[in-house]
Amino acid sequence: MIETLDLTNACITCSFQAEDVVVLHQVIQHRPDVPVLFLETGYHFPETLAYRDEMAALWNLNLQNLSADQSVAEQEAQFGILNQTAPDRCCGFRKVTPLFEGLAPYDTWLTGLRREQSPTRANLQTIETFKLPGGKELKKVSPLAAWTNREVWIYLQAHDIPALSLYEKGYTSIGCAPCTELPFDPENARSGRWHGKKLECGIHIQAES
Numbered sequence: 001m002i003e004t005l006d007l008t009n010a011c012i013t014c015s016f017q018a019e020d021v022v023v024l025h026q027v028i029q030h031r032p033d034v035p036v037l038f039l040e041t042g043y044h045f046p047e048t049l050a051y052r053d054e055m056a057a058l059w060n061l062n063l064q065n066l067s068a069d070q071s072v073a074e075q076e077a078q079f080g081i082l083n084q085t086a087p088d089r090c091c092g093f094r095k096v097t098p099l100f101e102g103l104a105p106y107d108t109w110l111t112g113l114r115r116e117q118s119p120t121r122a123n124l125q126t127i128e129t130f131k132l133p134g135g136k137e138l139k140k141v142s143p144l145a146a147w148t149n150r151e152v153w154i155y156l157q158a159h160d161i162p163a164l165s166l167y168e169k170g171y172t173s174i175g176c177a178p179c180t181e182l183p184f185d186p187e188n189a190r191s192g193r194w195h196g197k198k199l200e201c202g203i204h205i206q207a208e209s
Contacts, residue, residue, distance in 0.1 A: 001126070001141075001143050002026045002027055002029075002030055002143060003030060005108065005141065006108065007027070007030060007031040007034060007108065008107075009105075009106055009107040009108065010027075010031070010034060010106060010107070010108035010109070010110060011034065011035040011036070011037055011064075011102075011103065011106045011108070011109060011110070012024055012027055012034055012035070012036055012037065012109075012110040012111070013037045013038075013039075013099065013109065013110070013111055013112075014036050014037065014038055014112070015038070015039070015048075015112075015174070015175070016038070016048060016051050016052050016055060016164055017112065017164065017173070017174055018152050018153065018156060018163055018164070018167065019112035019113075019114055019117075019144050019147070019152050020111075020112035021055065021112075021156070021161060021163070022112065022144060022147075022152055022155050022156065022161075023110060023111070023112045023143055023144060024036065024055075024059075024061075024112075025059075025155075025159060025161060026143065027110055028059060028061075032060070033062045034062060034110075035062050035064050035106070036056075036061045036062055036063050036064060037064050037066055037099065037102050037103070038052060038063060038064065038065050038066065039066050039067075039094070039095050039098060039099055040065040040066060040067045041067070041068070041072075041094040041095060041176050042067070042068075042071065042072035042094065043072065043083065043094070043176035043177055043178055043179075044176060044177060045166060045174070045177045045180070047164065047165050047166050048164060048166070048174065051162075051164045051165065054162075055162075064102065066098040066099060066101075066102040067094075067098055068093050068094045068097065068098055070093065075090075075093060075094075083176065083178045083179055084178070087179060094176075100132050100133055103132060103138060104132060104134075104136060106138065107138060107139060108138065108139045108141060109130065109138045109139070109140045109141065110141050110142075110143070111140065111141070111142045112142070112144055113142040113144070113145065114142070114144050114145060114146075114147050114148075114149075114152075115145055115146065116147070116148055116149060116189075117173070117189055118188060118189065119188065124142055124145045125142075125145065126141065126142055126143065126145045126146070127139060127140070127141050127142075128140045128142075149189070169182075170182045170183075171183075171192065172189040172192065173189045173192060173193055175193055179193060180192060180193060181193075
């Protein structure tokens with residue numbers, strides 16, 4: 001469906017997990033210079049950052065690293081270790097706010113979301129309207145909404161695309177290192193996130209006006 005979209009003022013968010021890389025590969029066939037928004041939280045696994053840099057160089061990506069106003073050290077000095085005490089606030093500071101600010105210039109937002117990933121995504125639509133704080137509306141597009149995990153990996157193999165090495169260690173959903181563990185529920189790929197206390201960081205939850 002990518003070929004039917006107007007990508008003139010589009011961006012793609014990419015965590016460099018498998019499904020995001022699939023969508024990214026599809027998009028750059030049609031718009032090689034699409035802005036690729038990566039949330040540099042300061043808490044990523046070293047493997048994630050190395051893989052991001054590897055793929056950015058391999059595909060000559062227009063990578064845009066989005067980060068919070070405060071450094072990790074500044075945030076921890078002021079609030080303590082929020083990823084342990086108040087993960088929602090940590091995600092808000094380091095993910096939600098930077099992303100919503102980063103999305104503001106665009107009209108179309110492409111994602112690698114899939115319904116199969118989590119119960120919180122079971123009703124995901126391929127094309128949705130997403131309203132940012134302040135009222136601007138984006139077209140949010142999830143081309144892989146109906147894809148299975150197996151289809152994602154078949155695509156990567158078919159196109160000879162390397163994957164993030166952390167998958168080889170058993171991770172099925174990979175975010176910030178302090179809040180990512182091996183999954184404890186084989187039916188829920190995101191069950192290893194946030195020590196099982198929540199399933200979403202907030203960036204895919206409709207913003208409040």
